[in-house]
Amino acid sequence: MTGDAAAEAVTCTGLAYAFGGTKAVDGLDLTVREGEVFGLLGPNGAGKTTAIRCITTLLPVPPGMVGVFGHDAARDRMAVRRLLGYVPQQLSADAGLTGRENVDLFARVFDVPRRERAERVAQALAAVDLADAADRLASTYSGGMVRRLELAQALVSAPRLLILDEPTIGLDPIARTSVWEHIEAVRAATGMTVLVTTHYMDEADHYCDRVGLMHRGRVRALGTPVELRRGLGERRRAEGTADADTLPTLEDVFRDVAGSGLDDESGDFRDVRSTRRTAHRVG
């Protein structure tokens, strides 16, 4: 383990995972600091979900690749899981149970003692504004409500690290804002760390302290949203392809990284060739 493990919520060192021949994650190095909101961005198929499934112990990884608050994800699964709240990419509440029962199940499996269970479940539901709908079946919830319910399920165990895989996917703009506001409020109140993936660059720009841009299984650009945007702006100015005073958006940075498949850190030959081959096939 490296020096000050306590200040690092997540460390991935050369994380690799392949499905058969598909290298979904291919040498990912990543550090999420305690207390920050870290956004993992990247095009479809970049490997974001796979990386998250490795961090959450859902996919088996060799020892030494993934650490969560200093616990190794291979050697110390249970300790890692106790620190995590996880909301997967897919909307996934149990439709046959009420909102309250959905949250209660997670309170039970995280060993919340009986005497404080009802109160804790009620607090989690209230924190995501579902107190009034708590006793309705989850099958009657809207997409935004299901997402907030999942947030309550993840929060009921007071996780130190909240992992959200595209928490606002498929939600209308109002529901998106609402989900983020609840994440922000709980984070401010509890001081937990948040690792989130999203395809909405405006969300990443607005809510993330730092972002990592992933492409083909690796982080290709890393920094605060403003740092990344300034960096691209300066490069473009140096190349003479942009005027001096418009700062590129995070979306420009995304296009720059995802579009070329290259950056100064990892511009290896294979990338160039495969990009050319794809370009050839496309036409």
Add this chain to the structure above:
Amino acid sequence: MSEAPAAPRTASADRARLEGIGLLVRPPQPRAGRRVLPARVAAMCAVELQKLRHDRTELYTRAVQPALWLLIFGQTFTRIKAIPTDGIPYIDYLAPGIIAQSAMFIAIFYGIQIIWERDAGVLNKLLVTPTPRSALITGKAFAAGVKSLVQAVVVIVIAALLGVALTWNPLKLLGVAVVVVLGSAFFSCLSMTIAGIVLSRDRLMGIGQAITMPLFFGSNALYPVSVMPGWLQAVSKVNPLSHQVDALRGLLLGTPADLPADFAVLAVAAALGIAAASSLLGRLAR
């Protein structure tokens, strides 16, 4: 490089209390190792009962078939006296067999629920909780047992209404409950094991249908082992359903039964089933 802004826990705790979420900053104390399994089993059984409470249609529709078996098959064969039952009316002889059958039908399709939970993402979320896979499977197995038990109560009531002379001795009924739960634990684990191999609802459905009939007719549910051909007797001896029926008959009707052997076979079968299903659960998580 700036220092990580590690918010002091106490300051945030004060703030959380103000926001009415004071409990959400304090992680719960982990249970001691040996108390994890019973707690997880209780959690899964609670979920099963909650679901039954919200939607009882399955309970009612699944009561139709056993009622017909008892009503039509039972009453007809009671009249023609074709099956040697040691002097007890055939419908009485049949009732424990039908209880076991209806419990097995529920359990053998339980794997479909696991696949549904996998497809819906619910299983993945459970696998990211401090729940060992074997505890999760044991929990599911007993949850299937609870579901079967509720069904068994319905069938017992139907049988009683049809005039079957069943015991009302509470200790024996408790034994009946244990037998039903153990049997269902085994059959649901068989189903979850197959689910872990075939990974698809449709294939599991097909295999489930293909194996229920041989399990049922290759058991002593409808007729005593002694009237079977030799090879089928051998099958019946290793069929856990036969042991379940034997125990149920012994407890409910007082017929001669090898209860210790029956309980032992059912318990060992359930344990093996749990081990097999747990080892294949990882395939469903990928």
